[in-house]
Amino acid sequence: MKKYSAFGLLRNALSYNEKWPEAWRSPEPKRKYDVVIVGGGGHGLATAYYLAKEHGVQNIAVLEKGWIGGGNTGRNTTIVRSNYLWTEAALLYEKSLKLWEDLSQDLNYNVMFSQRGVYNLAHSLQDVRDIERRVSANRLNGIDAEFVAPEQLKKNIPGLRVTANSRYPVLGASLQRRGGVARHDAVAWGYARAADQRGVDIIQQCEVTGIRREGGKVIGVDTTRGAIAADKVGVVVAGHASVLADMAGIRLPIESHPLQAFVSEPLKPVLDTVVMSNGVHGYISQSDKGELVIGAGIDSYNGYGQRGSFHTIEHTMQAIIELFPAFSRVRMLRQWGGIVDTCPDACPIISKTPVSGLYFNCGWGTGGFKATPGSGWAFAHTIAEDRSHELNAAFDLQRFTSGALIDEHGAAGVAH
Amino acid sequence: MTSRRLESGGFVDRGKVFEFKFDGRTLKGFAGDTLASALLANDVAVVSRSFKYHRPRGIVSAGADEPNAIMQIGKDDATLPNLRATQTELYNNMVARSTKGWPSVNFDVSAINALFGRVFSAGFYYKTFMRPKRLWRCYERFIRSSAGWGSAPAGNDPDEYAHRNAHCDVLVVGAGPSGLAAAVAASRTGARVILVDEQNEFGGSLLSEDTTIDSVPAMQWLEKTVAELSNCETVQCLTRTTAFGYYDDNFVAAVERCADHLGKPPGQTVRERLWRICAREVVLAQGAFERPLAFCNNDRPGVMMASAVQTYVNRYAVLPGERAVLFTNNDSAYFAAVAFKKAGGLLAAIIDSRQSGAGVTAVTNAVDHGIPIMNGHLVTDVVGKKRVRKAQVAQWSGDTSQTIKNTVSIECDLLMMSGGWSPAVHLHSQAGGKNIWDETHHCFVPGETLQQNRSVGAGAGQWSLMECLQRGGDAGRTTAEACGFVVQAGQTYETPQDQENPIEPLWRVPASRSPDRCAKQFLDFQNDTSVADVRLAVREGYRSIEHVKRYTALGFGTDQGKLGNINGMGVLAEALEVPIAQVGTTTFRPAYTPVTFGAGAGEDIGEIYDPVRKTAMHEWHEMQGAPMEVVGQWLRPWYFPQYGEDIHAAVARECMAARNSLAIMDASTLGKIDVQGRDSVALLERIYTHDVGRMAVGRCAYGIMLGEDGLLMDDGVMARLGEQRFYLTTTTGGAAAVLTWLERWLQTEWPELDVHLTSTTDHWSTIAVVGPKSRELLQKVGCNVSLQRENFPFMTVKDAELGGFPVQLFRVSFSGELAFEVNIGSNYAMAMWELLIDAGQEFQITPYGTETLHVLRAEKGFVIVGQDTDGSVSPVDLKMNWLLSKNKDYLGKRSLQRADLVRTDRKQFVGFVPVDGKTVVAEGTQLVNDPLLPVPTPMCGHITSSYASACLGHPIALGLLQSGHARIGEQVVAAQSDGTYVDMQVVSPVFYDPKSERQNV
């Protein structure tokens, strides 16, 4: 398999780009795999990659009902950060952030991870307390974090309205300089290519319709392309987790909601960081193409239709104009929605299940893109070793029985 | 500069000359022009540069599909980025700038990129810029610097936007012949019709075509029809209005542009109005987009859509070139060629890729006008960089895999192209409808619909004028009938009948070399996506249309693929060797054309972004100069500074007044819920943890409610006003959530309970009279009930008359002092407040705000839900076991038995004092046992509240600490966010009057 490099680009240009190899194969499914991963989003592909790379598992397939990255991976607003409040969550997201920092080189695929900083704004005294608390906790956990006062914010973020007389005045912000954004499609494709190079079969247009069990143990899956046997099955299907769990007779404490986002037309650079606000409910960054990438909270009803209501978009526009009045004259180019899997404590599940050999990774809700590498890494460990890594031990399904919830609603207040 | 304006014809007003600036040059146009037609009239060929290769680009289309003419219009704070010149109406003194090209569009240094065209192939950036890693920041800065088209304004928007809700029976989108016919037919039944069209006038294609309806010129029919619609009371006609989004439940969002075309200074009228339309039935008549042809260098200025040329000639009286060549694979473009010729242009040749050429009507027409036709020929390439000079023409056998050897040049400065038509299925698709491939016309047409909508006209693949009118009329009648209106027999129309030959698809034009090696054949002009890019994507395994789109940026431009997507799909189908129907379309998403954030936001921005809730005493507080704290939607006085006091001095003074004499607070923002109904006790028993039923009438109780997880949700005082009547208070921020919570259980789980919940938060104002002198004050203003302890003990409520006003009087205390809360109808609250303030002068009555409220309660160790708790705190953690009834079940009770909740090392609520006796630590600060442990340093809790206490003479803090209840007397370290450490002594959270004697006096 050829490595991507600047030199390779030149050489291929000379041969009219006719010699580029496939980024990944499209094999027919085999009859049996050691591990089947259900869901070809970033998390599923990363899981397969780390299973092969870190645990030497040979015979792996990723089954994707549509096209890889076509779920939330390809629909999200790509904010990456690790400044979560609770130690359990913070360390998992921080593991992820560390992997992000070397990901392009590791995968030999430029995922355009751009550490342009992430600000979380405070609009009330309670917001300020919460931010103090989070910043203080982050620092003790070795995660970069600082509190930025309003005067400094004005200088750092031109265009942000920091005036005392706004409806919800900005009273400060937390800043994680190592946070930022990445190119979502490249994450799916980069993991797919790297996993494929390690022998993983990536099978698209292959929907899992049943989970086969025998004596409390998983033995394979039924798919739209026939039955596939497997010793272990890892399910990572984001918004459809409950549907897959149902196939195995498991109930998950997950609610699926539409989450919407939109982009503006491409503009000359105006915003070189990521700004998020729980208080007025919106967040914004600018892509390398110049589009303002904007999102907000979930639509409050449950559903699987990947579309939300227009009033949510209206509210989000109001919020953005509250923060950046000058964007009032900018135009929305495109809006879309995805289905997110939310847990009662706004934290994920990376866990064994009552069915032996069956594992679930879900509940990332509105904020799992940032976790893609860490989630895959920890899930691969859980599947390969049949036990949680210490990083995801707290994210076991058990916690909903024991009550050991990790309440991250504060850190995950708006979708991101 | 030559003028390309025709002497006569068109719909421009030659009497009204507009001056405008384009890239600093002053040019002239007419009223009725678009910026594009005015530029063409002034013979401006290059209007932009492309995104990647910075190739010079000219105007290609005349509508929403324009990829190149993306302009910055207007100045300063009123500037508008990314407007399409083709849809921008000209006004006097317009200032327009091109958005790409440095130093200018005519000379762009970045055009050097074009030399590396093959290196910058699809997805090249995924394959490079990776090493050395530290340079990625520089690479990125370089990539970003070339981003975007126009620029966002820098200042506040001087304009206003409005929202309007509308309901109708039939919404018709598009006022071309089919839409007009539908609207007229529906309106004649009496149905309420809304007709919207994005252009400045109704007519659609009729404005560009030269034809007849019922044997009179189509323009006459148009005038008559529009007049009928405008005079009909049940019809709302909206021009300059784009339906951009089709959502669930037949909800269509449309934007009306009310002001831009007027060229007035901003801020005088509503700039845009968002229409939120609920329609029972929708007729979609949005027409179709003409497709370009993918030959080499098909992006050169002077290469235009044939229909656009026809529009510029007939509607705007502009001849976009002198000598034209038409390249087509279908009949429709012949009429454009004839229009060009009739207007005085030279038409060198019609190059028709079909072996058998066009049908009789088109051919006769062309021949009558002396236009040479070459069937079975192609334009393979054009010559000329900033303007087409020649077309390279070759004979062709019809085999796409062939390469073309011999070409001849035909001189021309305008190349008209037509690759057929694609119905605008956007709204139909947004509504959830499927699209099907029409094998005859080679285009996707609307299939099954999921909502109450139907498509007609060109937008449904109905191509002849007759069909458009007939089917439009049918749709108008059927939809009106579906809404229950009585329908008369349909009208028939008479139009000229054409004899056509079918289109033969040509997704990619063969060239002198293979499609991977020949000069660029563009599919998406704006993003520089070429045929070779799509083929490369397929080669690399990006096969799904969604992957191809994302890998090559096909369709990601501001035209959203309206122009080029279909050719891309054709090329993809060829590369995958599957029929195009199998490739499918990408998802059509709102907005159909881009929508201003301001329009989406409407009026609800700035001051009225969110409702501001003020108490009845708000103005009084403001007059005292109290700074406000934002608490949810409420504004609450934070503190009442005197004579230049800072917050610390003011709060210390306020606190001492409450402790020593008399203070008064506006507590009106407390959430209040009135509970009535036969089963009130039953409901509240299940919600609250204490024994509600045991409360005597007239008693108050402090109550808490838990989530199903056993964790604290909200708290407040409740009062039993009658056997089955209660008055609940909630936290200020939790009021809405608590009411929703109660209603949720009542409505979804226990509908059998007869309980009525009413929010009375705004109805009652609440005045807290606090301090040792509070009883005296109430007596002084005159109270008709005895306030003595024996008659009115702590935690009771009475109806009373105070100073002549009827009030509810509560003897409760959130400060630990003797205190009363006066509930009074909000209309009288201000009078009561002033009465109390006046009467209180002799006791130095002191108003206080939220900060003092917080300090007073912290001195007593009372929690504030949401500040001292965070959704992870159980009542046991707060030592509130005394509130947990053993006699009944309540929400969250079982969860309290869960393994994690019975742990003894949970974080528990305690008090702290700084060991140094003077540092007020920041609220939120984490606590550690040993700050010297390496990261991740284990944390054992955090500070939730922290104040200087005037009456205690030292700072105090509250917080949650692991095993805290057992650690009283120990020390922990507060690790502040600025990196400093403060030693803290763990103490009981009750700092003041631990036996609670003062409130009972």
Ligand SMILES: Cc1cc2nc3c(=O)[nH]c(=O)nc-3n(C[C@H](O)[C@H](O)[C@H](O)COP(=O)(O)OP(=O)(O)OC[C@H]3O[C@@H](n4cnc5c(N)ncnc54)[C@H](O)[C@@H]3O)c2cc1C
């Ligand atoms: C609008 C929006 C904005 C967001 N913004 C951010 C953000 O800024 N930052 C952030 O960190 N997170 C964000 N998120 C969340 C983030 O996108 C997700 O948490 C994350 O991408 C989930 O990745 P995944 O790989 O688990 O899921 P997905 O990418 O959804 O992958 C799951 C895959 O499973 C497949 N699948 C489903 N059922 C089956 C089946 N039966 N058989 C086979 N395959 C199946 C699906 O087709 C899909 O491809 C956002 C989400 C949305 C919707």
